[in-house]
Amino acid sequence: MSVRMLALLAALSLPVSTASADVSLGDAAGRYSIGTGGSSIRFSIAKLGGGGLSGAFGRFSGTIRIDGADVGRSSVEITIFPDSVGTGQGRIDAFLRSDAVFDSANAPQIVFRSTSVKRTGDTTAVIAGRLTARGKSSPEVFTARLDSLKRGTVAFHVTGKVLRSRYGMDVGTPIYSNVVDFDMTLIGRRG
Template identity: 75%
Template sequence: MYTRILGFAAVAACLAMPVSAAVALGDAAGSYSISPASSSIRFSIGKVGGGGLNGTFARFKGSIRIDNSDVGRSAVNFTIFPESVGTGQGRIDAFLRSDAVFDAANSPEIQFRSTSVTRTSDTTALVSGRLTARGKTFPEKFTAELGGLKAGMIKFHVTGKVLRSRYGMDVGTPIYSNIVDFDMTLTGKRG
């Protein structure tokens, strides 16, 4: 469940990064589709006494639109498919997909839709938006850092923290943290 929320947050943050100055905004302006083959969504949840849970999402899609004249009008839309969660442990993956966490059978998508993009430096932006998981929607924020623009491809590093309890995924607390840390690398193709 953390993974779902963090995945959307991470995507939103990555989409906000196109406002960075490392690449001229005029050069980065345009619409991009996230390329899952060259992107990754990772998450982690801490545990009392150390350890915790680390995982990824294998299936996701998204788009980024960078507005040349007003970065604040840029947009990020992202969808994560929670049935694709992977931790390397089949039993845990099945539990995460179950109705105790993601409820992937009844809630097959986690969605993030940006509401604003605020430039915070030459290469970073804060992406704010609405994250929907398990039928619950809350505002979330992600930090996006522009990693480069080359041959019609743009790259972002997106990070954020999401409280899983807001989305009805608080099983295991307080032994497992309520905070899900997202760390995403998103590559978008112009077009």
């Protein structure tokens, strides 16, 4: 294989951000509504010995407000409807909706409200806030990266780790990890 072909394959395998080098969080100033169109909230929980559980929430909404003068005064609020959880396995979905985990009949929403936003780069920030689930609230931290800004739409990639035990959802530990890994794509539309 030629050196040129190896270089091309190496370049194609590198992660590429879709945010332009000329775009920053300050350029995205405004209020955005988050919906399920193009957005996703995915999660995974590791299992002792390998495997684990992964899924997504089908219904959620929220707002992102970016302060162009001071990104630190920005805010985020996300509401997840746990009855929309999906793993591709009906029996597991029913168990997750039950009072053993989400108790979606009595606790129909999971809400995250930011308390601070700290800029860590031109297109990145750390978002701290309070997550409330099953009537319990706890501080949580997520990292966010602005992936694109175009025609009144922003796209963020957001990741974080949440301890299930803080919310009374630690059934199955230690076989299933207490840590839930979140991987989200949040598309916001101005307005």
